[in-house]
Amino acid sequence: MDAKDILGLPKTPLPIPQEKKSRPQKDSQRKPDGISREVYALTGGVAPLMPSIDVSQLKRRPPSDEKITWQWLPFTSSARKDDLQLYHWVRVVNGVPPTGDYSFAKYNKSVDVIRYTDEEYEKYLTDPKWTKEETDQLFDLCERFDLRFIIIADRFPTHRTVEELKDRYYSVSRAILVARAPSPGEVAGHPLVKEPYNVTQETERKRALSMVLSQTKHQERKDAEVLAEAKRIAESRMAARAAEEPDLPVPSDVGPESAEGAVGPGDTISPANVQAPAAAIAPSTSVIADNASTLASLRMLRVYLRTYALEQMVQAASSSAGLRTIKRVEQTLQDLGVNLKPKVPTKAVCAEHLELRKEILTLLNLQKQLQYKEAEGSSFRDGSYGDMPGTAKRSQRAADQDRTFVPDTISFGGDRVVKREQKRKGPGRTSETPSSPAGAHKRPRKMKASDL
């Protein structure tokens, strides 16, 4: 039946009821043996889908009452300035060839390049940096290449930058426009007059763009960081200004004394980096632990060691983490074979080290989240409270994660552990969360809201 359609052989007069009949036939034919119906349903279903395009309709499109031939005929195009006659295949309907211009001629658009006379040049357009010859050449090229200045710059005989060419072209056009206009008011609305081409601005803009383009990823990150820092500083200053109005006199007394005391030359053999007390005492807001204020406080120091900077940044990054998490981060670093304190602390190395630590923190957070989710899942399953086996499992899993850094075991392994425990214990509980299911729901939701 379908084969006949494909071959284009004449169809029986009622195609639709035929298809309906054929469908149930195909239905019983196609039901597979050996696989269950459900599985077969997964792969697209038992019934073959109705083709959205009726195959028979495709063949019937060309109306049979018209006679179509294709002929090799000559044609001209209004877009051409000469009388060149080319040939192409033309669809002739009932012996009548198509009329009208060549269908693509309407796309032949060009720019209206203003041409000036020699008189006008002498009167309005002379310029110390441009000879008449050059200006003429420029305008010729502009017309030829439809103001594609990159090409014009390339073909221009003497070496000129794109901005110079544009400047000359636009200022000449503008001058001519203004000169030819009966009154200045009439041309005031013309874009050339309203917004003249600004060479210096353009050059600046392009230079800035190329700078941005050639920025390395590192610089991009730094810029983003600085911008974020600036934003945070602005915000914290707003908050601090409100909070600190009454406290103004006090820090000003404490400030310089402690700063001087800390900077006192040579007689402090306090542990590395004397600048630490000076930097730590000064800021009295609660935003100290933030990355941005660390950067800012580092910049306040006139000099510091790269290792000191790294320590500060690490501290700021781990400020929200407890001691145990920090220990886990360090353990992970060791497992990865990375020195806790870089041996060659260059700027690049320290930046990478910091990013790595942050990523490990993210990782640990995600693991914790996953644990909670699984716990929630298991408690939801059982709908009950669990205790001992759960905690033992959790500590075991945590210990596993601390010790080994093998990705696969942690993810699905955890899931399996839960299931195995279930099977072993039978109807017993394996939930880790002692609270009610509603409560268990609450906690993961809080975790979801937290930003990672």
Next chain:
Amino acid sequence: MPHTAIEAQVEDGGSASKPQRIIKLSKTTDDSDKKGTNKRVKDIEICVPIVYGTIAFYLGRKASESQSHKWTVYVRGATNEDLGAVIKHVVFQLHPSFNNPTRIVEAPPFELSECGWGEFEIGISIFFHSDVCDKHLDLYHMLKLYPEDESGPQSTKKPVVMESYNEIVFPDPSECFFARVQNHPAVVVPRMPAGFSLPVLAPVENTNEKGRGDTKDHPLSQWFLNFSEADELLKLASARQQVQAHIVKLRRELSVIDGMPQPLKPASSYECT
């Protein structure tokens, strides 16, 4: 002009330690009449990579009870270039059992040699030229005389070397300093963003009359360690990749769990995965 510099500093300062900063700034304008030290180059940090540490030789037959080792403590440029353009003098603070434990070295190479028997922590204070920084920097280094593996007698030929690499960072350096060290081999100066121009001051002057201050041909240079960031960068990069891959995996799992409306059936087809 100076006003704009001060204003800029106030604006981009840190958290609201306003009062302290204002006082600090007035100090700057008070005590520096030198041209160029008021003006600072913003958003640029000058970095001086240094290596500091000790090299200790066992004296062998010439050793006595109280003087068994001859050691040298030093601060050198990481590429062995002359640090004299940046550092004015270095103060080494030795164990009080030494005579005059506070030793000042006023010219490069910034080093100090002594004989002794004990290991102790040496305090190294680096003082910079006035246009560089008026604060000094303190470092600490543990003098090591005895090698890690104590097998066999100590050799007089092979010393015990302990070096640490670090970088001195000057954020917002003064224009004068910047111009002075722009092309100095010991200093890492990032290129100015295009369009910036500084007054071209005299090129680096060698104020060391004694001769070269660099340590390229230093008698101990054969023992200097090489610090290359390449290894560390590679290791860090691979570590980050691992962590990132793991994060992606976990995120996917989390989203799977979030997407699951029903709890898993115990014996479903999902377990096969």
